[in-house]
Amino acid sequence: MSIQGNKVLIANRGEIAVRIMQACAELGLDFVALYTREDEHSGHVDMARKLGGQGSLFRIQNYLDAGDILSVADQAKATAIHPGYGFFSENYRFARRVSERDRPMAFIGPSWRVIRDLGDKINTKRLARSLGVPTVPGSDRAIYDEMEAEAIAESLFEFQANMGIKRPVVLVKASAGGGGMGIDVVEDMARFRQTYRRIRNYSLRTFSDEGVLIEQRVFNFNHLEVQIVSDRSGKNPVHFGTRNCSVQSPGLQKRIEIAPGFRPENLRYEFDAAKVIDDITGYSLSIAREIKYDNVGTWEWIVTPDGKPFLMEVNTRIQVENGVSADISSIRGDSNVNLVREQIRLGLGESQGYSQKDISFDGVSIEYRIIAEDTENGFAPWVGRIDELRWTPRDWLSLHTHIPLDRPYQIPTEYDPNLALAIIWGKDLDEAKRRGLEFLADLKLGGVDSGGGVMKSNIPFLLDRTENLLEF
Numbered sequence: 516m517s518i519q520g521n522k523v524l525i526a527n528r529g530e531i532a533v534r535i536m537q538a539c540a541e542l543g544l545d546f547v548a549l550y551t552r553e554d555e556h557s558g559h560v561d562m563a564r565k566l567g568g569q570g571s572l573f574r575i576q577n578y579l580d581a582g583d584i585l586s587v588a589d590q591a592k593a594t595a596i597h598p599g600y601g602f603f604s605e606n607y608r609f610a611r612r613v614s615e616r617d618r619p620m621a622f623i624g625p626s627w628r629v630i631r632d633l634g635d636k637i638n639t640k641r642l643a644r645s646l647g648v649p650t651v652p653g654s655d656r657a658i659y660d661e662m663e664a665e666a667i668a669e670s671l672f673e674f675q676a677n678m679g680i681k682r683p684v685v686l687v688k689a690s691a692g693g694g695g696m697g698i699d700v701v702e703d704m705a706r707f708r709q710t711y712r713r714i715r716n717y718s719l720r721t722f723s724d725e726g727v728l729i730e731q732r733v734f735n736f737n738h739l740e741v742q743i744v745s746d747r748s749g750k751n752p753v754h755f756g757t758r759n760c761s762v763q764s765p766g767l768q769k770r771i772e773i774a775p776g777f778r779p780e781n782l783r784y785e786f787d788a789a790k791v792i793d794d795i796t797g798y799s800l801s802i803a804r805e806i807k808y809d810n811v812g813t814w815e816w817i818v819t820p821d822g823k824p825f826l827m828e829v830n831t832r833i834q835v836e837n838g839v840s841a842d843i844s845s846i847r848g849d850s851n852v853n854l855v856r857e858q859i860r861l862g863l864g865e866s867q868g869y870s871q872k873d874i875s876f877d878g879v880s881i882e883y884r885i886i887a888e889d890t891e892n893g894f895a896p897w898v899g900r901i902d903e904l905r906w907t908p909r910d911w912l913s914l915h916t917h918i919p920l921d922r923p924y925q926i927p928t929e930y931d932p933n934l935a936l937a938i939i940w941g942k943d944l945d946e947a948k949r950r951g952l953e954f955l956a957d958l959k960l961g962g963v964d965s966g967g968g969v970m971k972s973n974i975p976f977l978l979d980r981t982e983n984l985l986e987f
Contacts, residue, residue, distance in 0.1 A: 527599030657726025689718035749807030786822025842880035899964035
């Protein structure tokens, strides 16, 4: 099936919008780019003009205004919508509306039914357990009754006490949430009822569903991901390896990602790390085959210090860290792998054209999220003007940013303060870390706030956390 003649509307902003434009250009596809008043000076607007001309740009009021986005799609005669990540990327109602309207378009992501079914943590946990896939101990359905919630919490506290855990902790989270939202921990039953009610009310306000999950909190774990890719048939999903996303902010937001997820070639683990990698990729593929997963997606896992994996959730979208998986991958010996490009061509109906045996891996890749934030003050966002962002090009470095390099840039307070993604490749873990430190030391990043104060960024945090990457 030829995808030529399609026009992709990019329903997103910033760095991911830039990468989607570039992928469309590589595929020979026209695109439509959106921006808001707050984003009119963003580098993604510059890139749209460069690759698509002024006619590719449309101003909207809000990236979350579905009616406005679809109106632009009709005006521009777009044939597909790419949601990027965040915003509408995991909203099955929006995906259904795009694909089943009077003038249907392709939704560049999984089919809306897959997004619906895997976006429901409870359904995902039930499906996983039916296939023998290990999941975090706790409820496998939304709990709406407070007495039942208390009974589950008491049983989990008792279970942990019997295991010899000195400080048992129970996780209370919105069943419809994701990305670290709507989650809190409880250390005893005295606080449980208050926390349960607060999370239930938050879930109702935010997701229109007051269902709550009660789970055992697992401490001292590594956060691993499996990158899955499949065409619209959903019959032959493949994986592009694993990632380790354990370096996070206190708010459970990722800051460094590394592929592969473990590196037994360079580090000694107290368990069979290669087997864990094989197990979680196999488990993830079994779920993908069962549900006929039909685009790019990520299976998120936690692994305990004794090597026990538990599936947390499935993210039915491209993820920020897709580049580190592509960076270590080759298809039939071709290392020019771009998962955003794969997502687009498969989302538009092209067949996969390769199987797992055609995919190979080489080296280690590290992604740093460069963010304007004060890591010594609870990772609070820093607001101000970026006056300088410069780095030395290297053949082992890719840097993605929407920050204009030819003029000062005021960070919009309406959006997150992410500035850039730096992806570094090395032949092994030591080389990747050495190159990562070299990049961070070389990076020139500066600016001022409204009071003339010097810019705050997370670079010192990234430097500090590079030393022990992939260690437990």
